[in-house]
Amino acid sequence: MSSADDLLSLLEKADKDEQGLPPVEQWKPQRHADIDMRIARDGTWFYEGSPIERERMVALFSTILLREGEDFFLITPVEKLRIQVDDAPFVAGEVQQVDGKLVFTTNVGSHVVASAEHPIRVATDPETGEPSPYITVRKNLEALIGRSAFYQLIDWGREEGGRLLVESGGERFELGALEE
Template sequence: MPMAPPPDFSSLSVADIARLSETDQLPPVERWNPTHCGDSEMRIARDGTWYHQDSPITRTAMVRAFSRILRREPDGAHVLVTPVEKLDIAVEDAAFVAVELKAEGEGRGSTLAFRLNTGDVVTASADHPLRFVERDDGPRPYLLVRGGLEALVARPLYYELAERALAGDDTPPGVWSAGAFFPLQPR
């Protein structure tokens, strides 16, 4: 059965996005524990591009399908897992990239929803926190997606978050979403 394409993010309200993310039926990868079978010869580049044997995977549906069987192991490694096999996949930074932001409300009443490069949607919350890491090339914001898998928040979205944080009166500056506060200060 083919997977349905993701909905048009721009046409959704934040409430629609929250409902979609709650009802998304992902495979139970956390319950699958097959014997390790080797390397998938795949990698996810820092910009979110998926590669197989150094060739980009250009079919969006393929990337989306693979992303749904992606798991992060307790040692931090990433694998593609099915009930019968487990294959390593190299991840240069984060498994996903948050490429679009929709914000509703102000201050403590804000809700921030993100669309990922895979078409998935995630609302920042206590269960899906934002964190900020300082690197030599500047701050990098990350959003917890599921099971230790994170999305690097694209630079333009980081600027939107910083603008929201600086417009508020919180000390330290930060953003609110779904009742949770996320300071912009790196941890």
């Protein structure tokens, strides 16, 4: 398979990733509880203070993740368990340009294409001025865009009216203001 074929398969995987998810928004379980599970800012999942080493288990948990307001839950048809998330539940560590689209790969192996439905946003720490870039993965769940992926976006960006913008599939996203 050529590298062009590999890149096109990323687009196909991004479409399939979201289609294969369970309908967590439709589930209304009777049992609710809090559990000692936390997702760190770097995307590491912890259970009772210990990192979850099995990548397949983390990937499975990520498919039943739900956000309501500021709270995050693992949800099944029979139970809804509140967990802690330090920042965003996912980290987008890689980005590639494929047919004029930005395709991100997350720490759980899912793919998402930046679009109106999956926007990129950059929050800036008011005290330090440090940017924290995110992409919406699904519904109101975001991935923190990793440093190297963000630098790649900056490299691909173009200046317009004092702002740095990137484009994906005809949608434009602001990465920040350019200093004069």
